[in-house]
Amino acid sequence: MKMLINGPDTVVADALRGLADAHPELAVDTEKRVVVRRDAPVAGKVGLVSGGGTGHEPLHSGFVGHGMLDAACPGEVFTSPVPDQMAAATAAVSAGAGVVHIVKNYTGDVLNFKMAAELVEDDGVEVEQVLVDDDVAVTDSLYTAGRRGTGATLFVEKITGALAQEGAPLAQVAAVGRKVNESSRTFGVALTAVTTPAKGSPTFDLPSDELELGIGIHGEPGRERRKMMTAREIAEFSLDAILDDLPPGGPVLALVNGMGGTPLLELYLFNAEVHRILGERGVQVARTLVGNYVTSLDMAGASITLCRADDELVRLWDAPVNTPALRWGM
Amino acid sequence: MKMLINGPDTVVADALRGLADAHPELAVDTEKRVVVRRDAPVAGKVGLVSGGGTGHEPLHSGFVGHGMLDAACPGEVFTSPVPDQMAAATAAVSAGAGVVHIVKNYTGDVLNFKMAAELVEDDGVEVEQVLVDDDVAVTDSLYTAGRRGTGATLFVEKITGALAQEGAPLAQVAAVGRKVNESSRTFGVALTAVTTPAKGSPTFDLPSDELELGIGIHGEPGRERRKMMTAREIAEFSLDAILDDLPPGGPVLALVNGMGGTPLLELYLFNAEVHRILGERGVQVARTLVGNYVTSLDMAGASITLCRADDELVRLWDAPVNTPALRWGM
Numbered sequence: 001m002k003m004l005i006n007g008p009d010t011v012v013a014d015a016l017r018g019l020a021d022a023h024p025e026l027a028v029d030t031e032k033r034v035v036v037r038r039d040a041p042v043a044g045k046v047g048l049v050s051g052g053g054t055g056h057e058p059l060h061s062g063f064v065g066h067g068m069l070d071a072a073c074p075g076e077v078f079t080s081p082v083p084d085q086m087a088a089a090t091a092a093v094s095a096g097a098g099v100v101h102i103v104k105n106y107t108g109d110v111l112n113f114k115m116a117a118e119l120v121e122d123d124g125v126e127v128e129q130v131l132v133d134d135d136v137a138v139t140d141s142l143y144t145a146g147r148r149g150t151g152a153t154l155f156v157e158k159i160t161g162a163l164a165q166e167g168a169p170l171a172q173v174a175a176v177g178r179k180v181n182e183s184s185r186t187f188g189v190a191l192t193a194v195t196t197p198a199k200g201s202p203t204f205d206l207p208s209d210e211l212e213l214g215i216g217i218h219g220e221p222g223r224e225r226r227k228m229m230t231a232r233e234i235a236e237f238s239l240d241a242i243l244d245d246l247p248p249g250g251p252v253l254a255l256v257n258g259m260g261g262t263p264l265l266e267l268y269l270f271n272a273e274v275h276r277i278l279g280e281r282g283v284q285v286a287r288t289l290v291g292n293y294v295t296s297l298d299m300a301g302a303s304i305t306l307c308r309a310d311d312e313l314v315r316l317w318d319a320p321v322n323t324p325a326l327r328w329g330m
Numbered sequence: 331m332k333m334l335i336n337g338p339d340t341v342v343a344d345a346l347r348g349l350a351d352a353h354p355e356l357a358v359d360t361e362k363r364v365v366v367r368r369d370a371p372v373a374g375k376v377g378l379v380s381g382g383g384t385g386h387e388p389l390h391s392g393f394v395g396h397g398m399l400d401a402a403c404p405g406e407v408f409t410s411p412v413p414d415q416m417a418a419a420t421a422a423v424s425a426g427a428g429v430v431h432i433v434k435n436y437t438g439d440v441l442n443f444k445m446a447a448e449l450v451e452d453d454g455v456e457v458e459q460v461l462v463d464d465d466v467a468v469t470d471s472l473y474t475a476g477r478r479g480t481g482a483t484l485f486v487e488k489i490t491g492a493l494a495q496e497g498a499p500l501a502q503v504a505a506v507g508r509k510v511n512e513s514s515r516t517f518g519v520a521l522t523a524v525t526t527p528a529k530g531s532p533t534f535d536l537p538s539d540e541l542e543l544g545i546g547i548h549g550e551p552g553r554e555r556r557k558m559m560t561a562r563e564i565a566e567f568s569l570d571a572i573l574d575d576l577p578p579g580g581p582v583l584a585l586v587n588g589m590g591g592t593p594l595l596e597l598y599l600f601n602a603e604v605h606r607i608l609g610e611r612g613v614q615v616a617r618t619l620v621g622n623y624v625t626s627l628d629m630a631g632a633s634i635t636l637c638r639a640d641d642e643l644v645r646l647w648d649a650p651v652n653t654p655a656l657r658w659g660m
Contacts, residue, residue: 002521002541004596004632006560006603014561015595018602022586022618057594191332211332230336231344256352263590263627264387265345266334272348273336288352292622297593300628302334328657 001195001202001298008197012054012076019061023324026064032088033081035061036071040093046164046173047071047093050102050157051086052109053078055196055297056217059153062325068161069102069323077196077297078218080108086116090125098126098170100177102156104149105133128170130177132156134186134305136245137214137222148216151257151294151305152184155317158326162319176316180307185246187238188303190215190222192261194296213237217259217296231266235273238304243281249308251286253317254278257303260295267291270302286314293325331525331532331628338527342384342406349391353654356394362418363411365391366401370423376494376503377401377423380432380487381416382439383408385526385627386547389483392655398491399432399653407526407627408548410438416446420455428456428500430507432486434479435463458500460507462486464516464635466575467544467552478546481587481624481635482514485647488656492649506646510637515576517568518633520545520552522591524626543567547589547626561596565603568634573611579638581616583647584608587633590625597621600632616644623655 005011013030020028027036041047050060051073060072070093075081090099099120103113110131117127133144134152141148160177168176190212193202203219206212211229214222229237246252256271258264271290278285286309294303309317320329335341343360350358357366371377380390381403390402400423405411420429429450433443440461447457463474464482471478490507498506520542523532533549536542541559544552559567576582586601588594601620608615616639624633639647650659 002538002558002630004521004561004564004592004600004630006562006599011595011599014602015599018586018598018600018605018620021605021615022598022601022620054595055593057598062594191334208332228332231334232336234334256348260593261591261628262334263385263625264392264622265341265384265627268348268352268387269336269341269345270334270348271352272344275348275351285351290348290352292594295593297595298591298630300332300334322658328652328660330659 001200003197005197011197012074033085034071034073034089034092035064036092037065040070041095043095044097044167045095046097046170047095047099048102048161048164049086049089049093049099051081051089052104053080056295058325059294063157063323065323066330067165067319067321068157068326077198080106080112083112083115083119086113087119090116090120090127094125098128100160100174101127101129102153102160102177103129103131104153105131105146106143107145126170128174130156130174130181132181134181134184135216136185136187136241141216142220143218150188150217151186151255151303152181152307154255154293155184155253155307156180158321159313159316162316180313183247184305184307185242186303186305187241188215188301189213189234189238190259190299190301192300194219194299196297215301217294231270232273235270235277239274239277242304242306246306247308251284251309253307253309254285254288255305256290257294257305258292259299259301260292261298261300262302264291267302274304287317331530333527335527341527342404363415364401364403364419364422365394366422367395370400371425373425374427374497375425376427376500377425377429378432378491378494379416379419379423379429381411381419382434383410386625388655389624393487393653395653396660397495397649397651398487398656407528410436410442413442413445413449416443417449420446420450420457424455428458430490430504431457431459432483432507433459433461434483435461435476436473437475456500458504460486460504460511462511464511464514465546466515466517466571471546472550473548480518480547481516481585481633482511482637484585484623485514485583485637486510488651489643489646492646510643513577514635514637515572516633516635517571518545518631519543519564519568520589520629520631522630524549524629526627545631547624561600562603565600565607569604569607572634572636576636577638581614581639582636583639584615584618585635586620587624587635588622589629589631590622591628591630592632594621597632604634617647
């Protein structure tokens with residue numbers, strides 16, 4: 001499998017250099033592997049840190065900036081960052097008002113962020129962890145006890161980021177993050193398997209006429225395989241799974257997310273089916289985001305995330321944001 | 331080849347519905363296939379229209395909005411839109427100050443936009459055409475006499491869009507567009523072939539250990555094939571071709587563009603090599619954009635576009651823009 005790289009060993013460091021070159025508004029430590037908004041720590045503001053394995057770009061480094069994350073720490077490809085990295089990111093953004101760790105529910109990430117919190121708490125930094133576990137496809141998974149954290153991470157990072165930017169205190173920022181996670185559900189499908197730089201070939205076999213329903217973002221198995229389906233059928237299957245589990249309520253935020261290898265054209269087409277079905281089922285869509293945001297390297301496929309959003313969550317979603325991958329209102 | 335579609339015949343219409351669902355700020359006519367900013371025509375403003383075959387998303391529909399295009403007309407996949415479509419788009423954005431057609435140099439597009447201009451000129455709309463032909467890879471090509479129009483289209487659309495938004499007259503808007511094109515050069519590489527919905531299989535054969543240097547955005551042949559190279563070697567080859575031909579001058583705007591199937595991680599990594607080489611050669615980079623902007627469906631690969639930019643062009647690049655795919659400053 002061909003990749004635009006110099007070699008599997010330098011992928012993360014090389015890509016961080018390229019991020020720094022493109023975004024002088026970010027302070028990128030390519031040694032420690034910490035990406036921080038250049039104006040951090042912002043006086044009086046709750047800090048927001050996330051991180052996880054590399055391979056899901058723009059998540060998380062692409063979401064660092066005004067109104068979203070203060071720092072991200074990328075691990076090796078599909079591998080948790082280490083506690084020292086997380087602690088360095090936390091210290092870099094701590095302004096005395098506490099720090100929220102936004103953690104996707106993978107065992108390594110959860111443990112390492114917990115250790116990092118203990119490290120910085122020794123230095124007097126108060127930390128709250130917000131766990132993201134929105135993927136309804138399977139209960140336990142390859143790297144996870146309980147549900148996996150996937151697309152809702154974007155909603156959690158954007159909305160907590162907006163509230164923190166407004167100056168809300170630690171407990172309130174953490175609470176809104178938990179509320180967003182509890183209000184969100186995701187379901188994803190793969191049309192092709194993902195290829196990691198280290199392996200150089202697809203991490204699982206998916207026949208050329210089949211798709212996998214309910215996959216994770218590291219090539220973890222999903223619910224089932226079927227013969228290839230139309231976009232409409234895939235949207236129906238995915239939304240059945242999501243709506244079966246989504247708390248009742250009013251309008252939703254919708255993320256129609258590409259896994260990395262699917263063209264934007266197909267994502268917009270998929271979005272049309274999502275909107276059609278939600279319309280038929282009486283679910284009002286307040287805001288829609290379509291694009292490659294929570295990805296799995298070169299995997300073809302897509303996921304749908306819905307988040308029940310009251311007026312306050314919609315307001316925070318709309319609030320100004322200035323990051324490499326999400327930017328509006330400023 | 332698996333795609334997230336309902337069938338090859340409805341791809342364009344289905345995707346336009348999805349675009350409309352996600353972006354209520356755009357008026358999308360799925361019958362006529364015209365995408366218009368909802369506040370068009372903007373009183374006193376020069377209108378900007380572009381268009382071309384579908385399959386290069388977000389180009390052009392994703393660049394419709396404040397500070398960029400007023401309208402886009404997408405054709406079938408890799409097929410020019412028809413003159414009636416272009417004329418409808420032009421009429422929809424004409425506010426009496428004239429309209430600029432931004433046209434990538436493909437024979438069908440050029441002829442059809444010329445016919446469209448004649449149609450609307452009969453109704454008293456003054457039209458200027460800005461031709462984009464920035465691709466240094468080959469002189470003539472499969473669908474083109476002269477150089478192909480590729481990545482620089484984004485620079486032309488953004489910078490003319492900013493100047494038009496400021497209220498500049500027709501001749502001046504067209505002139506800055508031509509200046510941007512003349513100041514820009516692009517070179518692209520393919521790691522895999524593109525698959526169109528109609529064909530359903532790759533449009534050319536590219537062995538698993540080779541890449542093609544100098545490809546176009548429709549699977550047109552490039553300069554040569556070689557055994558797979560590192561990101562650094564590819565960047566060097568591409569920048570040699572670009573810098574051999576780029577007019578001398580000061581700082582550049584840089585676009586490190588994905589062809590659709592290459593993950594953002596690899597694009598940032600590629601950007602690091604681009605910056606390293608430009609630094610070694612004494613070329614100062616004023617602004618950098620990294621991402622999938624001028625694509626070729628699912629093709630893996632990337633292109634580099636450099637545009638010599640004086641202070642005025644940098645200022646217009648930085649000006650506020652609010653479109654689905656480019657948004658800053660507002």
